[in-house]
Amino acid sequence: MNIQRDRxxxxxxxxxxxxxxxxxxxxxxxxxxxxxxxxxSIPVPQLEVPRFRFGKNGSxxxxxxxxxxxxxxxxxxxGPTGAGSAGSGPGDGHLMEVEVSLDELAQMLGDELExxxxxxxxxxxxxxxxxxxxxxxxxxxxxLRHFKxxxxxxxxxxxxxxxxxxxxxxxxxxxxxxxxxxxxEVPQPQVNAAVIYMMDVSGSMTDIQKDIVRTEAFWLxxxxxxxxxxxxxxxxxxxxxxxxxxxxxxxxxxESGGTRISSAxxxxxxxxxxxFPPQDWNIxxxxxxxxxxxxxxxxxxxxxLQENLLSIVNLFCYGQVESPYGSGxxxxxxxxxxxxxxxxxxxxxxxKEGICQSIKEFLGKGW
Amino acid sequence: MPNLTPGQLTPELAxxxxxxxxxxxxxxxxxxxxxxxxxxxxxxxxxxxxxGFPTRYPHWRFGMEYEQLSKGYQxxxxxxxxxxxxxxxxxxxxxxxxxxxDQKLVMAHVYGHSDFFKNNLWFAHTHRKMMDEMANHGTRxxxxxxxxxxxxxxxxxxxxxxxxxxxxxHRPFIQRHRQVDRQDFARSSSRESPPxxxxxxxxxxxxxxxxxxxxxxxKAEQVSREQSTxxxxxxxxxxxxxFLLEHAPLEDWQADALTILRDEAYYFAPQAxxxxxxxxxxxxxxxxxxxxxxVTAANVVNYCDHHSGTLASSPTQLNPYKVGIELFRHxxxxxxxxxxxxxxxxxxxxxxxxxxxxxxxxxxEKIFEVRRIHNDLTFIxxxxxxxxxxxxxxxxxxxxxxxxxxxxxxxEFPKIKQQLLQSLTNRGQPTIxxxxxxYRNRGELYLQHTxxxxxxxxxxxxxxxxxxxxxWKRPVHLATVLQGKQTVLSYDGSEHQxxxxxxxxxxDKYISKDKDGEAAA
Numbered sequence: 001m002n003i004q005r006d007r008x009x010x011x012x013x014x015x016x017x018x019x020x021x022x023x024x025x026x027x028x029x030x031x032x033x034x035x036x037x038x039x040x041s042i043p044v045p046q047l048e049v050p051r052f053r054f055g056k057n058g059s060x061x062x063x064x065x066x067x068x069x070x071x072x073x074x075x076x077x078x079g080p081t082g083a084g085s086a087g088s089g090p091g092d093g094h095l096m097e098v099e100v101s102l103d104e105l106a107q108m109l110g111d112e113l114e115x116x117x118x119x120x121x122x123x124x125x126x127x128x129x130x131x132x133x134x135x136x137x138x139x140x141x142x143x144l145r146h147f148k149x150x151x152x153x154x155x156x157x158x159x160x161x162x163x164x165x166x167x168x169x170x171x172x173x174x175x176x177x178x179x180x181x182x183x184x185e186v187p188q189p190q191v192n193a194a195v196i197y198m199m200d201v202s203g204s205m206t207d208i209q210k211d212i213v214r215t216e217a218f219w220l221x222x223x224x225x226x227x228x229x230x231x232x233x234x235x236x237x238x239x240x241x242x243x244x245x246x247x248x249x250x251x252x253x254x255e256s257g258g259t260r261i262s263s264a265x266x267x268x269x270x271x272x273x274x275x276f277p278p279q280d281w282n283i284x285x286x287x288x289x290x291x292x293x294x295x296x297x298x299x300x301x302x303x304x305l306q307e308n309l310l311s312i313v314n315l316f317c318y319g320q321v322e323s324p325y326g327s328g329x330x331x332x333x334x335x336x337x338x339x340x341x342x343x344x345x346x347x348x349x350x351x352k353e354g355i356c357q358s359i360k361e362f363l364g365k366g367w
Numbered sequence: 368m369p370n371l372t373p374g375q376l377t378p379e380l381a382x383x384x385x386x387x388x389x390x391x392x393x394x395x396x397x398x399x400x401x402x403x404x405x406x407x408x409x410x411x412x413x414x415x416x417x418x419g420f421p422t423r424y425p426h427w428r429f430g431m432e433y434e435q436l437s438k439g440y441q442x443x444x445x446x447x448x449x450x451x452x453x454x455x456x457x458x459x460x461x462x463x464x465x466x467x468x469d470q471k472l473v474m475a476h477v478y479g480h481s482d483f484f485k486n487n488l489w490f491a492h493t494h495r496k497m498m499d500e501m502a503n504h505g506t507r508x509x510x511x512x513x514x515x516x517x518x519x520x521x522x523x524x525x526x527x528x529x530x531x532x533x534x535x536x537h538r539p540f541i542q543r544h545r546q547v548d549r550q551d552f553a554r555s556s557s558r559e560s561p562p563x564x565x566x567x568x569x570x571x572x573x574x575x576x577x578x579x580x581x582x583x584x585x586k587a588e589q590v591s592r593e594q595s596t597x598x599x600x601x602x603x604x605x606x607x608x609x610f611l612l613e614h615a616p617l618e619d620w621q622a623d624a625l626t627i628l629r630d631e632a633y634y635f636a637p638q639a640x641x642x643x644x645x646x647x648x649x650x651x652x653x654x655x656x657x658x659x660x661x662v663t664a665a666n667v668v669n670y671c672d673h674h675s676g677t678l679a680s681s682p683t684q685l686n687p688y689k690v691g692i693e694l695f696r697h698x699x700x701x702x703x704x705x706x707x708x709x710x711x712x713x714x715x716x717x718x719x720x721x722x723x724x725x726x727x728x729x730x731x732e733k734i735f736e737v738r739r740i741h742n743d744l745t746f747i748x749x750x751x752x753x754x755x756x757x758x759x760x761x762x763x764x765x766x767x768x769x770x771x772x773x774x775x776x777x778x779e780f781p782k783i784k785q786q787l788l789q790s791l792t793n794r795g796q797p798t799i800x801x802x803x804x805x806y807r808n809r810g811e812l813y814l815q816h817t818x819x820x821x822x823x824x825x826x827x828x829x830x831x832x833x834x835x836x837x838x839w840k841r842p843v844h845l846a847t848v849l850q851g852k853q854t855v856l857s858y859d860g861s862e863h864q865x866x867x868x869x870x871x872x873x874x875d876k877y878i879s880k881d882k883d884g885e886a887a888a
Contacts, residue, residue: 003413003416003430003433006416006426006427006429006430006431006433007431007433007434008430009426009427009430009521010427010431011430011434013427018518019518044434044435044438045434046431047427047431049525049528049529050529050827050830050831050834051529051530051531051532051831052532052796052799052823052828052831052845053824054795054821054822054823054824055822055824055825056766056768056824060764060766060776061683061685061763061764061773062685062761062783062786062787063680063681063683063684063761063764063775064680064682064685064689064690064759064761064762065681065682065760065762067762067775068775069762069777069778070774071774071775072770072772072774073682073764073772073773073775074682074683074764074772
């Protein structure tokens with residue numbers, strides 16, 4: 001018996017795969033983690049079976065310490081439950097900050113959003129060959145002798161030649177019976193991923209919208225980096241014309257002017273053509289915009305999307321950030337035109353709260 | 368994958384055990400043979416997640432506990448120092464990564480617990496081979512799972528867990544009624560024929576004179592009348608789990624699972640009843656032993672650090688270690704000074720009471736007696752004094768709906784004590800009993816919550832009723848008080864009902880009937 005079975009079962013319940021009826025009892029406790037200067041809260045799911053128990057009304061308890069009558073000692077939810085179930089050990093109930101690594105963050109994100117592991121495509125770049133002891137030979141050093149197989153062969157030979165006597169079960173192997181463990185060279189594939197972010201920096205995108213894009217891009221990056229060993233990230237910004245930029249510029253530029261989404265697609269297609277041949281690379285495109293495109297540009301943009309991008313990328317995600325200025329028509333047009341395209345994912349991000357949901361929509365399929 | 372085969376002690380630790388055990392004996396502690404096992408953090412978390420038992424029935428909640436413990440440990444938020452099992456022999460786990468000095472402290476603490484388990488009367492009826500029993504429970508549940516399916520059994524266990532608290536904690540000590548065997552079919556069939564009436568022995572021709580038929584008839588009528596007024600169960604039954612076992616339509620594997628959960632609930636009940644005393648007693652002895660023999664100049668700071676960490680208290684949670692140890696010391700001090708008895712009680716001169724000393728020297732003797740006969744409730748009731756409450760700055764807090772926060776309500780001694788006693792009554796659980804298993808003569812189940820000032824949490828109560836209904840199959844009712852009014856919550860398998868009952872006896876016959884019954888008794 002080991003605890004992993006119970007643990008797996010619990011996790012499956014939390015994710016709602018089994019025992020749907022229990023889901024409503026899940027509550028989230030919290031441990032606070034720290035990553036750099038930011039606090040990250042680590043959710044600790046808890047599942048409580050309903051019981052007859054006392055509610056808040058008329059409840060109270062006995063505490064210890066200084067204070068006047070009327071002083072506040074705690075809020076409900078911080079768990080004063082009277083003396084009956086008081087703290088069970090040292091260090092109980094303290095909120096402490098802990099360092100969390102990027103890998104752990106990605107793991108939590110994956111757990112939290114139930115993101116599937118991404119299945120790589122294509123024959124990826126080969127980086128190394130590794131020896132694996134997974135086969136058998138007739139010759140080899142004695143240290144690698146496979147006793148069981150040798151014994152079985154000797155036994156089989158003796159039975160078939162009639163020299164085996166059940167009353168005196170003595171098995172003597174000869175040289176031909178001996179078997180040795182041997183190895184094979186196993187190629188270890190490394191898959192590569194390229195992530196291309198495109199952002200609309202036209203006048204209608206304010207700092208609030210960019211902040212949302214930045215946060216979302218960070219989490220997408222974190223998750224994808226945890227899934228692939230080498231990850232290449234490129235950034236494209238566009239208004240009426242597009243250009244490839246570095247990360248710093250991507251997050252901090254504020255241009256103004258009109259919007260031609262097709263220009264970004266052009267740059268993106270060129271970039272893929274030049275640096276990331278699709279047969280070797282898993283390509284992810286994320287485009288963020290407020291959905292306000294130049295009137296007659298849509299047709300051109302769709303054409304390019306259809307011909308140069310959708311067919312070769314793993315995933316093309318379009319996130320539309322809600323903006324007070326943009327008309328937000330683009331997503332509807334996309335929806336109408338590419339309704340049945342599986343590699344195109346659309347998501348509308350209302351505000352900061354919507355980021356989680358949007359990440360889930362983008363990566364929930366595991367391509 | 369944690370390996371649950373716990374490791375043996377290192378030679379140094381084994382020598383340490385011999386040493387500490389000798390100290391404990393010198394102190395007069397009387398414990399079960401105690402087996403220490405050395406485990407690493409992951410194993411300890413896995414064992415602790417199962418309540419200290421390496422092998423139990425499979426259930427997700429152990430996985431949840433493990434998840435929490437290991438996350439907490441991984442991020443350095445919490446750490447379990449020791450774990451003791453009430454069993455003969457007594458098992459205790461030591462964490463491999465603890466420093467040798469810490470292990471010594473833990474051992475001393477463990478001997479305190481072991482002594483308590485063996486001698487405290489509230490533990491007298493617990494199963495002392497629970498390690499094996501728990502493993503057997505595991506086998507039984509797994510066998511059911513193989514037969515009827517994991518999902519089904521787990522679901523049923525969850526249903527039972529939600530009723531787990533509905534046991535009668537005093538039942539092991541009182542024979543309330545004759546045990547009924549579930550498999551005794553002869554009894555149930557014989558019940559159908561009318562019971563034989565007692566007759567005087569007489570020859571056939573003398574029968575009409577010695578046992579006149581009209582007297583017999585009157586007697587028979589009286590018996591049947593008595594039976595018809597008998598409620599079912601005869602007295603309110605607090606062991607709801609037992610009542611369900613006897614009367615709910617359960618399949619064999621269901622009855623088996625319910626029995627298992629009930630047995631385990633009874634096994635764990637005394638631990639919930641003696642939390643303060645048990646921890647207080649163990650802390651008292653680890654500090655006594657360590658200070659007398661264990662602490663050297665090299666590790667005194669280490670000792671103080673851990674000891675104070677164990678006893679730290681927070682404003683909204685009374686630390687049972689702290690209250691327990693201080694109360695035992697308080698008792699020891701009073702009985703050493705002879706500060707008890709009518710003469711002391713009558714004295715109302717504060718100064719004189721403070722300096723009271725008859726050199727009685729009965730302290731040790733008294734605390735051994737206390738650890739034998741008391742549980743938390745009686746311990747607090749008997750020994751929590753005004754002086755103690757003042758010295759340790761206890762206060763009572765309550766929920767203020769206005770500020771949505773808990774606030775200090777009072778520092779008055781009677782209120783504090785009353786609050787503390789209330790939170791210890793029935794292990795801090797609501798007191799609920801079966802009043803009628805055939806309510807309205809329709810086979811419905813009627814429970815009553817004895818209201819003592821704190822109301823039930825409605826959503827949980829409703830969900831628990833649903834679970835109860837799943838076992839009972841017929842509608843179930845719970846009489847309680849909500850927002851100051853007598854209320855009956857009902858669930859019939861499809862919808863909930865909440866009926867407010869006026870305190871007028873006419874409107875709810877059932878409650879008034881019960882009152883009559885009690886008055887008659």
